[in-house]
Amino acid sequence: MVGGVTMETAAPRRRTRIQQEKRELILEAALEVFSANGFRGSTIDQIAEAAGMSKPNLLYYFRRKEDIHTTLMQRLLDTWLAPLRELDDIGDPLTELRSYIRRKLEMARDYPRESRLFANEILQGAPRIMPLIEGELKSLVEEKVEVIKGWMRAGKIAETDPWHLIFSIWATTQHYADFDVQVRAVLGTDRGGEGRFEDAARFLEHLYLQGLRVRQG
Amino acid sequence: MVGGVTMETAAPRRRTRIQQEKRELILEAALEVFSANGFRGSTIDQIAEAAGMSKPNLLYYFRRKEDIHTTLMQRLLDTWLAPLRELDDIGDPLTELRSYIRRKLEMARDYPRESRLFANEILQGAPRIMPLIEGELKSLVEEKVEVIKGWMRAGKIAETDPWHLIFSIWATTQHYADFDVQVRAVLGTDRGGEGRFEDAARFLEHLYLQGLRVRQG
DNA sequence: GCAAATTTTGACCGATTGGACAAACGTTAG
DNA sequence: CTAACGTTTGTCCAATCGGTCAAAATTTGC
Numbered sequence: 187m188v189g190g191v192t193m194e195t196a197a198p199r200r201r202t203r204i205q206q207e208k209r210e211l212i213l214e215a216a217l218e219v220f221s222a223n224g225f226r227g228s229t230i231d232q233i234a235e236a237a238g239m240s241k242p243n244l245l246y247y248f249r250r251k252e253d254i255h256t257t258l259m260q261r262l263l264d265t266w267l268a269p270l271r272e273l274d275d276i277g278d279p280l281t282e283l284r285s286y287i288r289r290k291l292e293m294a295r296d297y298p299r300e301s302r303l304f305a306n307e308i309l310q311g312a313p314r315i316m317p318l319i320e321g322e323l324k325s326l327v328e329e330k331v332e333v334i335k336g337w338m339r340a341g342k343i344a345e346t347d348p349w350h351l352i353f354s355i356w357a358t359t360q361h362y363a364d365f366d367v368q369v370r371a372v373l374g375t376d377r378g379g380e381g382r383f384e385d386a387a388r389f390l391e392h393l394y395l396q397g398l399r400v401r402q403g
Numbered sequence: 404m405v406g407g408v409t410m411e412t413a414a415p416r417r418r419t420r421i422q423q424e425k426r427e428l429i430l431e432a433a434l435e436v437f438s439a440n441g442f443r444g445s446t447i448d449q450i451a452e453a454a455g456m457s458k459p460n461l462l463y464y465f466r467r468k469e470d471i472h473t474t475l476m477q478r479l480l481d482t483w484l485a486p487l488r489e490l491d492d493i494g495d496p497l498t499e500l501r502s503y504i505r506r507k508l509e510m511a512r513d514y515p516r517e518s519r520l521f522a523n524e525i526l527q528g529a530p531r532i533m534p535l536i537e538g539e540l541k542s543l544v545e546e547k548v549e550v551i552k553g554w555m556r557a558g559k560i561a562e563t564d565p566w567h568l569i570f571s572i573w574a575t576t577q578h579y580a581d582f583d584v585q586v587r588a589v590l591g592t593d594r595g596g597e598g599r600f601e602d603a604a605r606f607l608e609h610l611y612l613q614g615l616r617v618r619q620g
Numbered sequence: 621g622c623a624a625a626t627t628t629t630g631a632c633c634g635a636t637t638g639g640a641c642a643a644a645c646g647t648t649a650g
Numbered sequence: 651c652t653a654a655c656g657t658t659t660g661t662c663c664a665a666t667c668g669g670t671c672a673a674a675a676t677t678t679g680c
Binding site for chain 2: 225
Binding site for chain 3: 230
């Protein structure tokens with residue numbers, strides 16, 4: 187087959203319709219299983235069952251368990267960093283930051299599995315996505331740190347550490363996905379319903395808007 | 404032995420010197436292994452090797468893998484909640500909160516393994532410590548929420564949601580233990596040294612003190 | 621010093637795991 | 651219809667897992 191007229195350009199083979207569909211099915215199932223049990227805590231059998239297929243069948247689409255995980259992580263990082271990418275120079279700084287916080291909190295509410303998958307990976311020392319952290323993520327943060335520094339220099343928001351500002355927004359918002367069971371258990375049945383995200387949004391908005399407001403005098 | 408003069412009061416047998424020492428050794432090793440790999444990701448062999456003994460020898464002191472984990476978690480929760488227990492009515496509210504934040508951040512710096520062990524357990528849905536969360540932890544938080552509410556009623560700090568204030572303090576401080584590799588990678592070699600905890604402390608102090616200050620006007 | 625109790629070890633077991641493989645099955649283009 | 655290709659499955663394997671057990675080595679109480 188080497189040198190054949192219809193030969194594909196090296197590695198990334200074109201996929202058939204079935205392959206595309208089944209791979210999506212597997213990734214969805216794997217997200218469910220991995221986020222609940224971690225990488226080592228999840229078995230191929232669990233993922234295969236969640237995807238409604240046999241283990242050898244699953245291994246026909248992903249040759250190794252790790253391949254599923256890395257594919258998942260690569261996709262994840264893109265959507266996960268989207269809110270930060272939108273943080274832009276135009277518009278009022280406090281409004282921009284408030285929008286960013288709200289978007290991050292909405293992601294924690296609507297995509298908790300993605301958040302937990304990511305948290306699991308970082309907790310284990312990020313053995314499989316360290317390059318992405320040191321590359322894509324780091325440079326994006328550096329870019330946005332400059333934006334925030336600009337706001338501070340212009341006297342639009344209080345002078346604080348932009349890096350730790352970003353960290354604290356990550357921490358406070360993702361907390362509601364990663365530590366969800368604890369949050370719900372502590373709040374109890376009455377306060378722990380769906381309204382908890384509204385309460386959290388209100389609190390965080392207050393904390394950050396007043397905390398970053400420029401102090402007069 | 405039953406009915407002997409020196410009989411122990413039922414279940415909790417007194418331990419020999421060797422048992423006490425070896426159990427401590429095992430728990431220390433297990434903390435290292437569990438916090439790095441999670442419960443399912445850790446093997447008894449790993450723990451045994453880290454403790455410098457053979458697997459059957461380890462199983463002589465803890466009959467099941469889960470026993471090690473639960474023992475570790477029970478001890479952990481006590482020391483972990485100590486800073487919150489110290490949060491007291493006496494003294495200036497903002498000073499009390501600042502001390503609490505500082506203590507929590509110091510724990511993240513000095514006991515990152517404990518933090519990660521806890522995070523791992525919560526991430527997996529807290530299957531082994533849910534009772535402690537719903538019991539001891541919940542009632543402690545409820546108690547401290549009342550303290551904070553008192554401060555708010557007295558006009559000492561801004562009126563916000565005390566539950567989410569506590570959550571956000573947990574999130575922002577533990578972040579530096581649980582997501583340590585990410586924090587260090589993003590900050591880079593120059594800013595990611597030991598000084599990062601000082602920077603974090605300064606930022607969090609600013610954020611919370613100004614964020615909770617009573618607004619005039 | 622010695623007997624009883626405690627501690628340590630090597631060998632072993634059944635269950636589960638990630639993955640390989642060839643055969644069987646289905647689909648599709650000509 | 652049929653040959654070629656893509657898909658699915660049952661079976662199997664070696665490695666690893668948590669845990670058992672009896673025997674050996676050691677410590678301890680007297």
